[in-house]
Amino acid sequence: MVTSRRLTGDHFETLACRMLERHGLLCLARNYLTRDGEVDLIMRDGRELVFVEVRYRASYRFGGAAASITPAKRQRIVRAARHFLATGRGFGGVACRFDVVTYDGAASEPTSHWLRAAFDVDQR
Template identity: 45%
Template sequence: MTAPSNRRQLGQQVEQAAARWLEVRGLTLVASNQHAKGGEIDLIMRDGDNLVFVEVRHRRRSDYGHPAETITPAKQRRIIKAARFYLHAHGLSCPCRFDVVGVTGSLPALEFDWIRAAFDAY
């Protein structure tokens, strides 16, 4: 089993790789690892006029399901709550969406699956 600090470091490396991958596809990184009471947002990016809140999920293998399948309704609610906090704290009122990037593989050979508008705020 991987030690917690190593898992955290791996998570940060995968999130950074996902951010670079999304930047190549036209998004611009605004912030990463934004914490709010009750939730965290992995990446906040711009896609034109849209502010995009991105959840990055990684699994080395997808034998037991795709990484994106691990985002439960409870996790979605925490992300939405954190996004609302971020918007309020920064005085922003703009179109937003919630994307998911499922990442499989091991560094440096990662595969990315980008799901735009994976879920909606309710």
């Protein structure tokens, strides 16, 4: 069963993918899902591999889309990225970064922000 939330997520992931492609990135995968986490978009920016989280919030009531990326969410993204890198797709040793694309406001006219290198891998 496809939920309204999933359709909304798909819509904003498509918008983000198109925007990043207009900026010269190449989409390698969408919704890369593992047991431990998910990456919304995996892109290539020149020689760099980019793991992208896409977030939408209609309201700033709880801090907006960027504030919704908690430390636990970042850890799940990093775990999924590590899984992707370990699958033998020829990306070993490639520089990586974690970007976030946020959409805030009414779904018909959201404000978007591309946060390059939004977070690093936690070294705990």
